[in-house]
Amino acid sequence: MTSGLRKKHARVWTVLLFLVPAGIVTGWLAIPANPITEPAAVDKTAALPEILYSLQKKNYTVNLRSDNKRSSLQLEWISKSGLSSPSALIYLASGPSASVTSNSLIGRIEGKGTFYFPLKNDLSTIPGFILYDIIHHQVIDRVNF
Amino acid sequence: MGVSYQAIGWNRQKKQYDWLIFGFCCIYLSTFILVTAIFNPEYTFETVLIRSTSTLALLILHVILCIGPLSRINRKFLSLLYNRRHLGVTMFVLAATHGIFSIIHFHALSNVNPLVSLFTSNVNYNSAGGFPFQALGFFALVIFFLMAITSHDFWLHNLSPKTWKTLHMFVYGAYFLVLMHVMLGAIQYERHPAFVLLIALGAAAVLTLHLVAGTREVKKDNSLFDPAVNGFVSVCDVNEIEDNRAKIFCVNSERIAVYRFGDTLYAIHNVCKHQGGPLGEGKIIDGCITCPWHGYQYLPNNGQSPPPFKERVSTYDVRIEGNRVWLNPSPFPEGSERPGTVISQPSN
Ligand code: HEM
Ligand code: FES
Numbered sequence: 001m002t003s004g005l006r007k008k009h010a011r012v013w014t015v016l017l018f019l020v021p022a023g024i025v026t027g028w029l030a031i032p033a034n035p036i037t038e039p040a041a042v043d044k045t046a047a048l049p050e051i052l053y054s055l056q057k058k059n060y061t062v063n064l065r066s067d068n069k070r071s072s073l074q075l076e077w078i079s080k081s082g083l084s085s086p087s088a089l090i091y092l093a094s095g096p097s098a099s100v101t102s103n104s105l106i107g108r109i110e111g112k113g114t115f116y117f118p119l120k121n122d123l124s125t126i127p128g129f130i131l132y133d134i135i136h137h138q139v140i141d142r143v144n145f
Numbered sequence: 146m147g148v149s150y151q152a153i154g155w156n157r158q159k160k161q162y163d164w165l166i167f168g169f170c171c172i173y174l175s176t177f178i179l180v181t182a183i184f185n186p187e188y189t190f191e192t193v194l195i196r197s198t199s200t201l202a203l204l205i206l207h208v209i210l211c212i213g214p215l216s217r218i219n220r221k222f223l224s225l226l227y228n229r230r231h232l233g234v235t236m237f238v239l240a241a242t243h244g245i246f247s248i249i250h251f252h253a254l255s256n257v258n259p260l261v262s263l264f265t266s267n268v269n270y271n272s273a274g275g276f277p278f279q280a281l282g283f284f285a286l287v288i289f290f291l292m293a294i295t296s297h298d299f300w301l302h303n304l305s306p307k308t309w310k311t312l313h314m315f316v317y318g319a320y321f322l323v324l325m326h327v328m329l330g331a332i333q334y335e336r337h338p339a340f341v342l343l344i345a346l347g348a349a350a351v352l353t354l355h356l357v358a359g360t361r362e363v364k365k366d367n368s369l370f371d372p373a374v375n376g377f378v379s380v381c382d383v384n385e386i387e388d389n390r391a392k393i394f395c396v397n398s399e400r401i402a403v404y405r406f407g408d409t410l411y412a413i414h415n416v417c418k419h420q421g422g423p424l425g426e427g428k429i430i431d432g433c434i435t436c437p438w439h440g441y442q443y444l445p446n447n448g449q450s451p452p453p454f455k456e457r458v459s460t461y462d463v464r465i466e467g468n469r470v471w472l473n474p475s476p477f478p479e480g481s482e483r484p485g486t487v488i489s490q491p492s493n
Pocket of ligand 2 (some may be wrong): 325416418419420422423434437438439440441
């Protein structure tokens, strides 16, 4: 290396020495505090026996399931074809035009398949859901039974 | 350039490296696909392809960035340096596969042009967590693309080594872009701490190696010599230089290689005309000083590449007094014939 090139390298790496850790820490701190999008939120246990509500959409079917004592509640999401957005999040919607908040996150669905998510057992109102595209930060669809 | 460039068998070694890279990529990708198929059968093939190629590209990028400082720290890594270019092109192909499939997968299904969608579908440019991280990946990919298409020596000569090297230093900027692409993208929703830890460890390795290699170079360049006597600086003892090898001295901030060839010492500029490789770290093969990076060759007595090649480096005067080697740091024009100096009593 010529001495000029050595100096350039020294300058670039001095800058990166600060920029890289700062970037990593910024990204790390920006991670939302609430547990979002754990693919593990997919509850692999069997479906609860009763379907309380069901909704058919073009690409997916959504069922709200419960046991016969109504002691637990479960969301069953059956994706028939891959979604146009491969990583979609499901949020609980408090009303027909509610927006997404990290407290209301239920889980993530990927491509085709059936996904189960346990829900808090509160049937005082029928829950609605928002399908949200995390990549584009856009609502894909709303599910209201 | 080196006449014996082909003959010394480095090209066979190069082929072996290419196969090694290819084999490793195949094993990595197929393992990734297989493991995903077992544990996450619900993932689509595109998703697996996007993730396997991106993580492999990121891994290779780290290796590429570590090769430079590693080969400064230990000569054993020089053979990796020789093959870094192919590793770079491989990394680009993987990153491009990831990028192109991401664009198709995430943006081609709407009625907006996918490239427009890439930049406009998310405009949270003032937030960290929701930052449009894909734009960062896109710019990194553009840099990798420019580097990959100019990687051939044809471009090195056409653009001049200086411009070429400057262009290729953009890889450091691209590295930072990729890092932020991942930290503000996938890391925001693949929240497992192991991912952040892996990224941090990778960055720590890259930074530490550059820091260590850099400080060593600075130390070498700052070694002090006694003031010049009649233009000559006393640099070392005669027997410190092995036959067919050199010692490098940084006098007046320019590095000079003093080579011993049989019983004669010669001094030439340390910087190879090809890509600035350290000539003093090479050795004399077939009577020619051979660059350790890619094998360009120069005659010790005049700094000229043997015909038909035309590269020339500066030469210097060197003298022996008693047991001391004295070097004159004023360069002669590139390719100037210098007689060198004969070691009267071979010291070993
Ligand atoms: C046009 C350029 C690019 C686009 C549109 C793009 C897009 C994306 C998207 C959408 C994701 C999230 C994928 C998911 O959640 O499954 C992602 C993740 C990632 N990207 Fe890129 N990217 C580009 C360039 C690059 C480049 C040049 C690299 C460099 C190696 C890279 C490395 C990664 C890595 C390591 C991840 C995390 C693992 C993953 O989720 O795939 N990307 N990228
Ligand atoms: S041969 Fe490439 S730098 Fe010397």
